[in-house]
Amino acid sequence: xxxxxxxxxxxxxxAQTVTGLVGSRITPExxxxxxxxxxxVYAVNEDETSQALTGAAFxxxxxxxxxxxxxxxxxxxxxxxxxxxxQGVAGTYASVVILHCLHEKSLSNYQAPMAGExxxxxxxxxxxxxxxxx
Amino acid sequence: MAAGTSISSFQSRFTTGTIAGTVxxxxxxxxxxxxDVTGLSDTDKQFVTGTFDGGTVDISCNVDLSTAVVQPTxxxxxxxxxxxxxxxxxxxxxxxxxxxSGYIVKTSVSAEVDKQVTVNYxxxxxxxxxxASVQTA
Numbered sequence: 118x119x120x121x122x123x124x125x126x127x128x129x130x131x132a133q134t135v136t137g138l139v140g141s142r143i144t145p146e147x148x149x150x151x152x153x154x155x156x157x158v159y160a161v162n163e164d165e166t167s168q169a170l171t172g173a174a175f176x177x178x179x180x181x182x183x184x185x186x187x188x189x190x191x192x193x194x195x196x197x198x199x200x201x202x203x204q205g206v207a208g209t210y211a212s213v214v215i216l217h218c219l220h221e222k223s224l225s226n227y228q229a230p231m232a233g234e235x236x237x238x239x240x241x242x243x244x245x246x247x248x249x250x251x
Numbered sequence: 252m253a254a255g256t257s258i259s260s261f262q263s264r265f266t267t268g269t270i271a272g273t274v275x276x277x278x279x280x281x282x283x284x285x286x287d288v289t290g291l292s293d294t295d296k297q298f299v300t301g302t303f304d305g306g307t308v309d310i311s312c313n314v315d316l317s318t319a320v321v322q323p324t325x326x327x328x329x330x331x332x333x334x335x336x337x338x339x340x341x342x343x344x345x346x347x348x349x350x351x352s353g354y355i356v357k358t359s360v361s362a363e364v365d366k367q368v369t370v371n372y373x374x375x376x377x378x379x380x381x382x383a384s385v386q387t388a
Binding site for chain 1: 260261262263264273274275276277313315364365367
């Protein structure tokens with residue numbers, strides 16, 4: 118797992134408003150089929166380095182937070198607390214110095230039942246722009 | 252030009268003189284006055300050059316935590332010496348250096364949403380520019 122992924126997990130896992138809804142179901146990249154809902158899946162969409170001629174460079178990542186619920190309302194509630202937990206974050210998390218974390222956009226969707234499932238899942242994802250150093 | 256003769260800008264830096272911030276761009280553009288000496292009987296334009304002007308050195312930086320941005324000072328008559336090394340250099344790899352003296356005459360700080368805070372400095376060169384080469388890593 119990348120350093121920025123660990124930092125994002127640390128922010129979400131440290132927010133009681135988030136864990137109060139999803140418990141420990143905060144996972145990178147994918148969720149387990151038929152897992153208890155709601156849950157959060159997070160992924161790094163981009164991770165770029167901004168170079169300087171000399172001195173410390175910093176990095177800019179796009180992080181997707183996918184909130185999954187068995188109802189649209191549940192997915193939306195998780196999205197709202199996750200967004201609040203991440204918006205404006207600055208500080209050191211999992212040894213990563215986050216310079217800023219800014220919400221860019223959100224969108225909702227529905228995932229039809231996968232093989233072996235009888236119900237689908239409601240998705241509410243948010244994209245954050247994160248500037249960091251490590 | 253063969254690729255092997257190019258110089259990467261990586262680790263270009265001020266080896267003399269301090270710039271407050273992490274430097275991301277250095278631009279130096281000296282010029283000289285051009286004097287038109289074309290006579291009425293000439294069929295082509297004729298020029299001679301006048302006084303050399305070191306011009307300004309434009310430097311872009313990321314503002315660093317706990318590093319104060321430098322502002323221009325008025326009534327200054329003592330120039331600050333600077334040397335810029337273009338490229339990293341290495342044993343057997345010579346890279347150019349430009350040395351000059353001047354004053355910081357302009358500072359502009361900028362903060363933009365979802366960007367790092369940046370500062371641009373302009374150094375007015377007073378006098379000439381000394382071009383040399385080094386192979387320091």
